[in-house]
Amino acid sequence: MAKDVKPTRKNLMAIEDRIELSERGHDTLEQKRDGLIMEFMDILEQAQDVRSELDANYETAQETLNMARAMEGDVAVRGAAAALKEHPEITTQSKNIMGVVVPQIESSRVKKSLDQRGYGLLGSSARIDEAADAYEELLETIILAAEVETAMKKMLTEIETTKRRVNALEFKLLPDLNENKEYIEQKLEEQEREEIFRLKKIKNKKEKEAAEAEAEAEAEEATATASADD
Amino acid sequence: MSSAGGSNPEYVTARVRARKSALYGDEEYRKLVRMGPSEIARFMEESDYEVEINALGARHSGVDLIEYALNRNLARQFDDLLEWAGGRLYDLIARYLRKFDAWNVKTVIRGLYSDADREDVEDDLIRAGEFDDAVVDSLLSAPNIEEVVDRLSGTIFGADLDAAYEDYEDTNVLVPLENAVDRTYYGHLLDELVVDEATAQYRAFLEAEIDFRNARNALRLAQSGADIDPAAYYIDGGTLFTASGLASLSQNRDELVAAIRESQYGDDLSAALDELENAESLIRFERALDVALLEYTNGLGHVFPLSITPIASYILAKEREVDNIRAIARGREAGLAEDQIQQELVIL
Numbered sequence: 001m002a003k004d005v006k007p008t009r010k011n012l013m014a015i016e017d018r019i020e021l022s023e024r025g026h027d028t029l030e031q032k033r034d035g036l037i038m039e040f041m042d043i044l045e046q047a048q049d050v051r052s053e054l055d056a057n058y059e060t061a062q063e064t065l066n067m068a069r070a071m072e073g074d075v076a077v078r079g080a081a082a083a084l085k086e087h088p089e090i091t092t093q094s095k096n097i098m099g100v101v102v103p104q105i106e107s108s109r110v111k112k113s114l115d116q117r118g119y120g121l122l123g124s125s126a127r128i129d130e131a132a133d134a135y136e137e138l139l140e141t142i143i144l145a146a147e148v149e150t151a152m153k154k155m156l157t158e159i160e161t162t163k164r165r166v167n168a169l170e171f172k173l174l175p176d177l178n179e180n181k182e183y184i185e186q187k188l189e190e191q192e193r194e195e196i197f198r199l200k201k202i203k204n205k206k207e208k209e210a211a212e213a214e215a216e217a218e219a220e221e222a223t224a225t226a227s228a229d230d
Numbered sequence: 231m232s233s234a235g236g237s238n239p240e241y242v243t244a245r246v247r248a249r250k251s252a253l254y255g256d257e258e259y260r261k262l263v264r265m266g267p268s269e270i271a272r273f274m275e276e277s278d279y280e281v282e283i284n285a286l287g288a289r290h291s292g293v294d295l296i297e298y299a300l301n302r303n304l305a306r307q308f309d310d311l312l313e314w315a316g317g318r319l320y321d322l323i324a325r326y327l328r329k330f331d332a333w334n335v336k337t338v339i340r341g342l343y344s345d346a347d348r349e350d351v352e353d354d355l356i357r358a359g360e361f362d363d364a365v366v367d368s369l370l371s372a373p374n375i376e377e378v379v380d381r382l383s384g385t386i387f388g389a390d391l392d393a394a395y396e397d398y399e400d401t402n403v404l405v406p407l408e409n410a411v412d413r414t415y416y417g418h419l420l421d422e423l424v425v426d427e428a429t430a431q432y433r434a435f436l437e438a439e440i441d442f443r444n445a446r447n448a449l450r451l452a453q454s455g456a457d458i459d460p461a462a463y464y465i466d467g468g469t470l471f472t473a474s475g476l477a478s479l480s481q482n483r484d485e486l487v488a489a490i491r492e493s494q495y496g497d498d499l500s501a502a503l504d505e506l507e508n509a510e511s512l513i514r515f516e517r518a519l520d521v522a523l524l525e526y527t528n529g530l531g532h533v534f535p536l537s538i539t540p541i542a543s544y545i546l547a548k549e550r551e552v553d554n555i556r557a558i559a560r561g562r563e564a565g566l567a568e569d570q571i572q573q574e575l576v577i578l
Contacts, residue, residue, distance in 0.1 A: 066560065066561075066564035066566070067513075067574075069560050069564075070556065070557045070559075070560035070561045070564065070566070070571075070574065071553065071556075071557055071574060073297055073301075073556055074293070074294065074297055074560070075297065075301065075337075075354045078354070079336065079337055079340050079354065082340040082341070082343065082344040082346060083340050083343065083344075083404045083405075083408065084403075084404075085343065085344065085402075086402075086403075113454060113456030113457070113458065114450065114451065114454045114456050114458060115405055115456065115458050116403070116405075117405075118403055118404050118405060118408075119404070119405070119408060120336070120404070120405055120407075120408025120409040120411070120412050121405075121409065121447055121450065121451075121463050122408075122409050122412035122413060122416065122443065122447065122463060122465065123332065123333075123336065123408060123411070123412040123415075125446070125516055126446065126449075126450055126453075126511070126512035126513055126515075126516050127513055127516070129450055129453075129454070129512075130511065130512075130513065
């Protein structure tokens with residue numbers, strides 16, 4: 001608040017420095033925000049593609065599973081599923097997109113060949129293979145969707161934060177600093193005017209006193225001259 | 231009964247004929263495809279499945295009730311066949327029904343592998359094979375897979391499972407054990423089969439079963455593109471492929487399809503092979519194989535009415551009935567359209 005600031009030249013210089021820094025920060029943050037939005041639009045497009053792929057894969061997986069349960073029996077499908085204990089392995093790393101740390105999910109052993117699925121080939125059917133294939137495909141898409149959508153959410157949060165910072169600088173900090181600067185400048189100008197006025201006053205007073213002293217001296221001299229003539 | 235004693239095809243075929251006439255026909259299937267799961271269960275309760283629906287009704291509901299009732303009824307019907315048959319006929323029937331022993335062994339092993347509850351594993355068994363309740367219960371009470379392999383040492387599965395157990399221990403994957411069980415079953419289908427005029431066609435049916443299994447597996451291997459040795463999955467005994475021939479055909483799907491087309495099954499499977507050439511999925515082809523096998527056995531029943539063939543024809547028809555009812559119930563549960571369900575049914 002302007003009233004809290006001492007209107008000194010030192011403060012004015014400090015505020016001018018802060019304004020300069022804030023303006024630079026504002027420009028940088030604006031650039032970062034625009035850059036993030038552009039990156040976000042790319043990721044959004046990718047996320048939409050992955051999401052629709054996920055929906056389609058889910059439909060297919062559910063359909064093949066339903067058909068396998070119908071034609072082979074639920075017992076056979078559950079049995080085939082129970083023949084495998086090993087779970088897919090998922091490892092996460094991170095990458096940096098314009099300062100935002102987003103996950104990079106690597107999966108292994110999701111897609112399996114016929115001899116890695118646990119159930120025997122001789123006593124099973126293509127329906128179970130196709131259901132397993134479809135679910136492996138679905139799982140891979142889920143992992144990709146998790147990566148892309150997490151990145152998208154993190155980007156969105158960062159864009160929001162950056163936008164708030166830009167707005168805070170643009171609509172709060174910089175106006176406040178400018179207001180303070182103006183206040184100090186006005187106060188300093190006022191102080192200067194007061195000083196000039198005071199100096200003028202003193203000067204006038206001194207001039208007046210000098211004139212009076214001179215007049216007095218002249219009067220005394222005149223009196224002295226007159227008494228000498230007498 | 232058992233393989234000891236005299237063969238009694240007259241008695242068994244007479245009983246089987248009555249059972250076959252009680253199987254669902256077109257009319258019943260037309261009604262079933264319009265019903266929901268609970269209506270199907272009710273319909274079954276009013277037919278041959280009454281005992282099973284009533285016995286399982288308190289523990290299961292919906293489509294699960296239907297599926298468990300179907301499996302239990304299948305087991306009861308096939309158990310009766312083994313009960314009635316004696317001598318050589320028993321041996322011929324048991325050869326085919328041992329596939330349920332294989333199923334039960336695999337189910338118990340899978341249950342132990344995945345730490346499933348004993349009750350859940352027991353529910354999934356189909357006691358239609360040669361193993362009696364004592365053998366099945368002893369397998370169910372085994373504390374680990376090694377013990378199951380030990381307890382099967384006196385059966386046809388013992389030697390192969392024992393040999394595959396080392397592989398299982400190395401890889402901790404059930405594939406070697408499951409393949410050993412299935413390979414034993416198929417390996418014993420034609421084992422020491424004495425062929426005369428009446429059993430020649432039964433042998434042809436069993437050979438077709440092996441050929442079709444080899445064809446399915448070869449196509450699945452070709453489809454998967456995985457680096458798997460096809461010879462490891464070859465089942466000996468069929469007439470269509472040799473181990474080396476199948477190994478080279480598995481590398482090229484087109485050549486494999488051409489080989490099947492030129493075989494004795496070519497005419498029966500022609501439409502399915504056309505479809506297979508134009509589509510990626512093997513499902514329609516597998517269904518065509520099932521239909522071809524069923525049509526083949528259906529014809530066999532009329533040629534030698536007092537032999538194993540009408541019994542084999544009934545076994546396949548009963549299996550198909552169970553598959554059809556389950557497909558209808560699961561299809562309705564999944565919201566499939568009537569047309570779509572009807573397409574999947576195999577009705578002769």
